[in-house]
Amino acid sequence: MSNDPRQTALWTLNALEGATTTLDRIMAAAFEAAPQLDRRDRALANALVYGVQRWRGRLDWIIAHFSRTPLERMDPPIRNILRLGLFQIAFMERIPVSAAVNTAVELAKQTAAPWAARFVNGVLRNAARGLENVPFPELSGDPVGAIAATRAFPRWLVERWLQRFGLQETLALCDAANAIPPITLRTNTLKTSRAALLAALQSAAEAPQPTLYAPEGIRCARLREALTELPPFQQGWCQVQDEAAQLVTHLLDPRPGERVLDACAGRGGKTGHIAQRLRNRGLLVALDNDNLRLAELAGELQRLGVGCAEIVPHDLAQPPKNLTPWSFDRVLLDAPCSGLGVLRRNPDTKWAAERADLGRFGERQLGFLKNLAPLVRPGGRLVYAVCSLEPEETDAVVAAFLDAVPGFDLARSAADGRLAAAGLVDAAGALRTLPHRHHMDGFFAVGLRRRR
Numbered sequence: 001m002s003n004d005p006r007q008t009a010l011w012t013l014n015a016l017e018g019a020t021t022t023l024d025r026i027m028a029a030a031f032e033a034a035p036q037l038d039r040r041d042r043a044l045a046n047a048l049v050y051g052v053q054r055w056r057g058r059l060d061w062i063i064a065h066f067s068r069t070p071l072e073r074m075d076p077p078i079r080n081i082l083r084l085g086l087f088q089i090a091f092m093e094r095i096p097v098s099a100a101v102n103t104a105v106e107l108a109k110q111t112a113a114p115w116a117a118r119f120v121n122g123v124l125r126n127a128a129r130g131l132e133n134v135p136f137p138e139l140s141g142d143p144v145g146a147i148a149a150t151r152a153f154p155r156w157l158v159e160r161w162l163q164r165f166g167l168q169e170t171l172a173l174c175d176a177a178n179a180i181p182p183i184t185l186r187t188n189t190l191k192t193s194r195a196a197l198l199a200a201l202q203s204a205a206e207a208p209q210p211t212l213y214a215p216e217g218i219r220c221a222r223l224r225e226a227l228t229e230l231p232p233f234q235q236g237w238c239q240v241q242d243e244a245a246q247l248v249t250h251l252l253d254p255r256p257g258e259r260v261l262d263a264c265a266g267r268g269g270k271t272g273h274i275a276q277r278l279r280n281r282g283l284l285v286a287l288d289n290d291n292l293r294l295a296e297l298a299g300e301l302q303r304l305g306v307g308c309a310e311i312v313p314h315d316l317a318q319p320p321k322n323l324t325p326w327s328f329d330r331v332l333l334d335a336p337c338s339g340l341g342v343l344r345r346n347p348d349t350k351w352a353a354e355r356a357d358l359g360r361f362g363e364r365q366l367g368f369l370k371n372l373a374p375l376v377r378p379g380g381r382l383v384y385a386v387c388s389l390e391p392e393e394t395d396a397v398v399a400a401f402l403d404a405v406p407g408f409d410l411a412r413s414a415a416d417g418r419l420a421a422a423g424l425v426d427a428a429g430a431l432r433t434l435p436h437r438h439h440m441d442g443f444f445a446v447g448l449r450r451r452r
Contacts, residue, residue, distance in 0.1 A: 013083070101124045158174075177343040245269055334385045344441070
């Protein structure tokens with residue numbers, strides 16, 4: 001791969017078409033294949049890719065207005081070149097229009113036949129001249145079409161949110177989901193305090209400040225250096241974790257000396273937090289079925305100084321028969337889901353998810369809960385969490401579990417009470433965070449207690 005950040009961005013967007021892996025992994029592969037890119041070039045490539053994904057629907061509406069060829073008949077690389085060029089014209093004020101057009105034309109020359117370069121040149125120059133006069137659907141006459149085109153969201157998702165939230169809240173939710181999120185860190189209290197971490201970040205971060213709800217969190221607009229190059233990170237003083245995700249561990253409320261199972265540990269954000277709450281005393285079993293994530297998890301726990309964790313490879317589609325029934329005080333299922341609550345961090349998700357996926361995710365999540373239920377001791381707590389706002393993955397899953405598995409009920413803890421006082425836990429005992437109301441990711445989590 002070349003040392004051109006736009007070419008890296010195009011390679012990433014092309015690789016994302018129909019991919020089964022995540023955008024961050026594709027970006028990591030792109031940067032690994034282009035080690036000559038410096039930090040500034042990587043930042044530009046990252047901004048281009050995430051910006052195109054964040055505004056894809058609006059960019060496509062504009063391209064369709066200026067192109068005689070329908071979007072669906074364009075070759076994907078040409079479509080992505082147009083999106084890249086138009087994103088720079090419409091959203092990146094520091095890049096001159098001429099530079100945006102010329103670099104897009106050069107990408108087209110490297111990718112396709114000469115006529116394609118002329119096509120890209122014509123569409124982008126016309127778009128640059130007529131951008132302010134592009135007609136969009138009227139909000140009063142066609143709210144779904146207007147929000148889908150101007151805020152860049154799929155119509156099916158806009159329809160759902162309009163029915164549930166109404167017009168003004170849907171607009172606010174879309175705007176929050178399109179905003180570039182802050183960098184949020186969680187202090188590793190096994191090694192330091194939030195005050196000490198804040199002091200250490202003063203020169204490295206822009207306006208670092210404590211999070212409003214999570215007691216270990218720090219948020220800042222941006223970092224002046226790569227996080228991995230900062231001494232506080234290298235010393236294991238912090239992990240990257242959104243405030244909403246931090247609150248899930250508080251809902252789990254693990255205590256020192258307990259046996260805790262983190263059933264979908266992933267890269268270990270909540271695993272590290274649970275270890276903190278255990279103060280490294282007790283047993284923390286971390287399950288995951290992905291070998292790459294397990295390797296990253298092991299390295300992360302070592303960096304954080306976690307000494308109470310055991311990593312166990314396991315696919316939760318099957319019951320974990322190697323774990324003793326009724327042996328865990330607390331079990332956390334941070335289940336795989338649509339990810340529609342974290343669109344501001346993963347904007348590609350809104351184009352990958354489909355309405356039909358929600359039911360399939362719900363069935364899978366219910367199966368995971370059923371496989372984990374036998375491991376919870378009487379009086380123990382099972383917390384179910386997803387980074388989604390959609391009923392099929394939240395309330396419906398919990399209701400189906402309570403119908404299917406006897407001996408569990410919804411239960412509050414002291415931590416629930418603290419979160420309820422902050423307005424984050426509803427009357428049913430469920431933690432619900434929304435980006436436009438709480439300025440954090442959208443999460444759902446609820447505690448289930450085994451009565452017997």
